[in-house]
Amino acid sequence: MPDTTNNPNRRSWIEVNSNSDFPIQNIPFGVFLTRDDVITIGTRIGDYAIDLGALHQLGYFDGIPLTDDIFLQDSLNDFISDGKKTWRLVRNRIGDIFDIDNPTLRENAEHKKIVLFTLDEIEMQLPVRIGDYTDFYSSKEHATNVGTMFRGADNALMPNWLHIPVGYHGRSSSIIPSGIPVHRPKGQTLPAGEDQPVFGPSKLVDFELEMAFITTDANLLGEPIPVDEAEDYIFGMVLFNDWSARDIQKWEYVPLGPFLAKNFASSISPWIVTMDALLPFRVDGPKQDPEPLPYLKFNGQKSYDIHLEVDITPKGSEATTVTHSNFKYMYWNMAQQLAHHTINGCNVNSGDMMGSGTISGPTPDSYGSMLELTWRGEKPIKMKDGSERKFINDHDTVTIRGYCKNDKIRIGFGEVSSELLPPFETKKK
Amino acid sequence: MPDTTNNPNRRSWIEVNSNSDFPIQNIPFGVFLTRDDVITIGTRIGDYAIDLGALHQLGYFDGIPLTDDIFLQDSLNDFISDGKKTWRLVRNRIGDIFDIDNPTLRENAEHKKIVLFTLDEIEMQLPVRIGDYTDFYSSKEHATNVGTMFRGADNALMPNWLHIPVGYHGRSSSIIPSGIPVHRPKGQTLPAGEDQPVFGPSKLVDFELEMAFITTDANLLGEPIPVDEAEDYIFGMVLFNDWSARDIQKWEYVPLGPFLAKNFASSISPWIVTMDALLPFRVDGPKQDPEPLPYLKFNGQKSYDIHLEVDITPKGSEATTVTHSNFKYMYWNMAQQLAHHTINGCNVNSGDMMGSGTISGPTPDSYGSMLELTWRGEKPIKMKDGSERKFINDHDTVTIRGYCKNDKIRIGFGEVSSELLPPFETKKK
Numbered sequence: 001m002p003d004t005t006n007n008p009n010r011r012s013w014i015e016v017n018s019n020s021d022f023p024i025q026n027i028p029f030g031v032f033l034t035r036d037d038v039i040t041i042g043t044r045i046g047d048y049a050i051d052l053g054a055l056h057q058l059g060y061f062d063g064i065p066l067t068d069d070i071f072l073q074d075s076l077n078d079f080i081s082d083g084k085k086t087w088r089l090v091r092n093r094i095g096d097i098f099d100i101d102n103p104t105l106r107e108n109a110e111h112k113k114i115v116l117f118t119l120d121e122i123e124m125q126l127p128v129r130i131g132d133y134t135d136f137y138s139s140k141e142h143a144t145n146v147g148t149m150f151r152g153a154d155n156a157l158m159p160n161w162l163h164i165p166v167g168y169h170g171r172s173s174s175i176i177p178s179g180i181p182v183h184r185p186k187g188q189t190l191p192a193g194e195d196q197p198v199f200g201p202s203k204l205v206d207f208e209l210e211m212a213f214i215t216t217d218a219n220l221l222g223e224p225i226p227v228d229e230a231e232d233y234i235f236g237m238v239l240f241n242d243w244s245a246r247d248i249q250k251w252e253y254v255p256l257g258p259f260l261a262k263n264f265a266s267s268i269s270p271w272i273v274t275m276d277a278l279l280p281f282r283v284d285g286p287k288q289d290p291e292p293l294p295y296l297k298f299n300g301q302k303s304y305d306i307h308l309e310v311d312i313t314p315k316g317s318e319a320t321t322v323t324h325s326n327f328k329y330m331y332w333n334m335a336q337q338l339a340h341h342t343i344n345g346c347n348v349n350s351g352d353m354m355g356s357g358t359i360s361g362p363t364p365d366s367y368g369s370m371l372e373l374t375w376r377g378e379k380p381i382k383m384k385d386g387s388e389r390k391f392i393n394d395h396d397t398v399t400i401r402g403y404c405k406n407d408k409i410r411i412g413f414g415e416v417s418s419e420l421l422p423p424f425e426t427k428k429k
Numbered sequence: 430m431p432d433t434t435n436n437p438n439r440r441s442w443i444e445v446n447s448n449s450d451f452p453i454q455n456i457p458f459g460v461f462l463t464r465d466d467v468i469t470i471g472t473r474i475g476d477y478a479i480d481l482g483a484l485h486q487l488g489y490f491d492g493i494p495l496t497d498d499i500f501l502q503d504s505l506n507d508f509i510s511d512g513k514k515t516w517r518l519v520r521n522r523i524g525d526i527f528d529i530d531n532p533t534l535r536e537n538a539e540h541k542k543i544v545l546f547t548l549d550e551i552e553m554q555l556p557v558r559i560g561d562y563t564d565f566y567s568s569k570e571h572a573t574n575v576g577t578m579f580r581g582a583d584n585a586l587m588p589n590w591l592h593i594p595v596g597y598h599g600r601s602s603s604i605i606p607s608g609i610p611v612h613r614p615k616g617q618t619l620p621a622g623e624d625q626p627v628f629g630p631s632k633l634v635d636f637e638l639e640m641a642f643i644t645t646d647a648n649l650l651g652e653p654i655p656v657d658e659a660e661d662y663i664f665g666m667v668l669f670n671d672w673s674a675r676d677i678q679k680w681e682y683v684p685l686g687p688f689l690a691k692n693f694a695s696s697i698s699p700w701i702v703t704m705d706a707l708l709p710f711r712v713d714g715p716k717q718d719p720e721p722l723p724y725l726k727f728n729g730q731k732s733y734d735i736h737l738e739v740d741i742t743p744k745g746s747e748a749t750t751v752t753h754s755n756f757k758y759m760y761w762n763m764a765q766q767l768a769h770h771t772i773n774g775c776n777v778n779s780g781d782m783m784g785s786g787t788i789s790g791p792t793p794d795s796y797g798s799m800l801e802l803t804w805r806g807e808k809p810i811k812m813k814d815g816s817e818r819k820f821i822n823d824h825d826t827v828t829i830r831g832y833c834k835n836d837k838i839r840i841g842f843g844e845v846s847s848e849l850l851p852p853f854e855t856k857k858k
Contacts, residue, residue, distance in 0.1 A: 131560075132601050132602050137685060158684060160619075160681060160683070163626050164626075164681055166685055166688075168597070168686050168688055169597070169600055171775060172560060172561050172601075173650075173775070173776050173777065173778055174650055174774075174775050174776055183651045183774055186772060186774075188589075188592060188722065190588075190589075197589070197722070199722045199723070221602075221603055221605065221694065222693075222853045223853060223855075224615075245773070248773070251589055251593075252589060252593055253685075254587055255682070255686070256566060256597035256682075256686040257684070257685040259598065260770070260775065263773070263775045264651075264774045264775055265650065265774070290625075293626070293628045295628060340689070343615060343616055344614035344616050344689040344692070345603075345612055345693045345694070345853055346600060346602070346603050346689065346692045346693055347602045348602065349602055424651045424652060426652075426653075
């Protein structure tokens with residue numbers, strides 16, 4: 001089936017600013033609460049959210065094999081289970097409905113009133129019920145930076161790193177959508193030079209600039225997914241801030257990996273941008289040397305040119321952009337990650353989320369975490385309001401934005417933005 | 430509310446052998462498929478499974494605040510969400526219904542035909558939809574054994590181990606109930622003395638003797654659970670075989686922990702034994718030295734005296750019991766694990782599962798894995814059929830059993846048993 005929705009010249013009868021992340025070529029999927037307190041699946045064009053549940057009830061998806069309630073749900077899991085063919089039929093149909101030359105909905109004021117919402121009328125929710133969440137560690141620059149800091153330049157990359165898309169399991173329950181604030185976590189840390197741990201709020205809360213992909217039901221337990229089929233099971237991508245408490249992490253992570261340093265909260269952008277919308281932005285990835293084992297060898301372009309940037313905004317002050325990076329720097333691509341994850345027979349379900357790991361670029365102004373940007377706090381960042389940051393302060397808001405752009409269109413992810421609150425205090429009973 | 434169901438002198442009108450794990454004092458909860466292909470929540474007394482959905486429809490739970498369909502579900506999650514007070518009301522009512530002196534159901538042949546099933550008429554399912562699965566590493570003997578093998582006796586325990594109930598996130602999707610066979614996983618390993626990894630079936634598949642507890646909705650994101658309230662949020666326990674591929678684990682696990690070495694399959698026993706049923710078997714745990722930080726200090730007996738044993742049965746041959754251990758050896762208890770898991774605000778939901786980590790006792794015949802029992806294969810185990818085992822062979826069945834016993838009653842978990850199959854082979858298209 002050809003993809004008819006990526007024509008860069010197509011325009012919508014909904015007005016879209018030239019710098020919008022959401023032209024008619026994007027058509028992301030999300031879940032929102034409407035002004036009537038109804039939860040529904042929707043998409044977005046320009047600054048309008050579109051209620052797909054209502055559109056479906058009004059017959060706009062007639063002819064596409066969909067259950068009646070497929071969009072009247074609090075998660076995209078069932079729709080994602082319907083598979084790639086259905087995703088494309090729906091996305092193409094949405095493109096047709098909102099095409100500037102299609103009068104059907106454009107001229108139907110009553111229907112428009114039912115299906116269109118301004119952004120202040122809705123509240124975005126988590127787009128999927130995440131069954132399992134895995135985080136990879138696939139930026140060579142990030143792994144090298146962290147390795148250099150903790151083990152020295154000679155042992156920066158572990159011997160397995162160039163052979164394995166290293167990954168580990170994370171916590172699903174604490175993944176939250178953009179906008180929800182996060183408390184500074186408490187925990188055990190080992191003060192420098194001491195041999196007994198202390199308890200208290202983390203002093204080194206950090207962001208991690210990541211992206212994540214959302215899968216469909218991919219395989220049965222026991223059956224690996226071949227690397228060249230892996231992309232068929234990826235629905236789309238979101239921006240991802242993998243909040244991290246560096247002092248807690250340092251004390252707890254040997255030998256079984258990060259745990260409480262990460263699972264206090266992980267924030268994602270609410271609109272899932274489909275892989276189909278990202279097709280025009282495929283690029284080659286970094287050369288992989290040594291050559292990967294056969295089950296990780298792939299054909300074609302499997303990396304994506306996605307500009308990424310992070311702002312820190314102190315409360316009541318202006319934003320400072322602290323880094324510019326790009327998803328294309330990732331050493332291991334998503335197809336390799338999914339093939340590796342399933343090579344032992346591990347089963348992947350609809351709504352599972354897999355993070356990229358921190359996306360650091362080659363230059364110091366493109367690193368994906370404060371740990372790297374300030375080199376463990378040794379080189380504080382100067383903020384626009386004159387203050388300095390080594391890590392994240394209470395009441396700072398961290399915002400990640402991401403978009404693809406060529407000379408014809410811009411396809412973006414919006415943002416994931418959340419404020420760091422002071423530690424949670426138990427109320428007296 | 431007093432617990433009326435643990436009277437050791439109570440008898441049921443269902444005949445129960447004296448060595449049964451399931452006397453009327455147990456009343457575990459599970460999910461099964463009936464002879465009519467209906468899925469329901471049930472309990473078990475002796476060798477009978479009891480359909481709680483049918484019992485509820487017949488009015489036997491009248492007076493207890495339960496929704497009509499609470500037991501007509503494919504998981505216990507909603508019932509577990511109802512909380513400890515409801516669990517006790519239901520468990521006590523079941524005890525009353527099946528008490529030898531209560532004629533109501535005993536003398537109603539028609540009702541008995543509807544609610545009672547012999548074990549060959551049902552098929553046990555996963556009892557909960559597991560949102561998140563965490564595995565701890567809480568046996569000091571196990572951590573010391575593994576540490577000694579990999580880092581030498583002087584560095585056996587990591588500096589954090591005596592301060593932190595070390596844990597990490599595992600994969601929920603590949604947790605399966607007893608009876609489902611498991612394929613030997615393939616993956617990358619680094620042959621001894623080489624510097625390039627190879628791909629192929631794991632040569633060192635192992636079991637891990639564990640138990641796991643199942644939680645209810647315990648807290649909101651941001652709010653820790655105090656250690657002395659933690660047990661209120663634990664519904665019950667199961668036996669757990671945390672299948673492990675030691676050669677894959679060794680190559681992949683630094684620095685982010687085990688991943689593909691574990692997530693190819695994890696097997697649990699299908700009946701959840703409630704914490705109330707285990708009350709008579711509370712004991713003191715090992716002395717904790719150094720004293721834990723205040724948030725991990727607890728009052729009272731929080732360990733449990735549960736006998737554990739593991740059989741290996743080659744295909745067509747007799748079983749060899751390879752270890753006897755006990756849950757009471759665990760250094761960190763479940764209340765401490767749950768308090769630690771949430772001290773940073775991580776939220777815990779109904780149906781989440783938390784594994785103990787391998788349960789090794791103090792003597793070499795009580796170790797909880799082949800890695801330890803054969804000391805990395807250096808001391809093979811002699812099987813009853815004359816063969817030897819360093820790790821698990823294809824077509825071996827591994828069976829874990831567990832029970833509590835005093836001079837009056839025995840409360841058991843049944844078993845978790847599964848066969849290791851040869852590696853999965855992709856069918857030619």
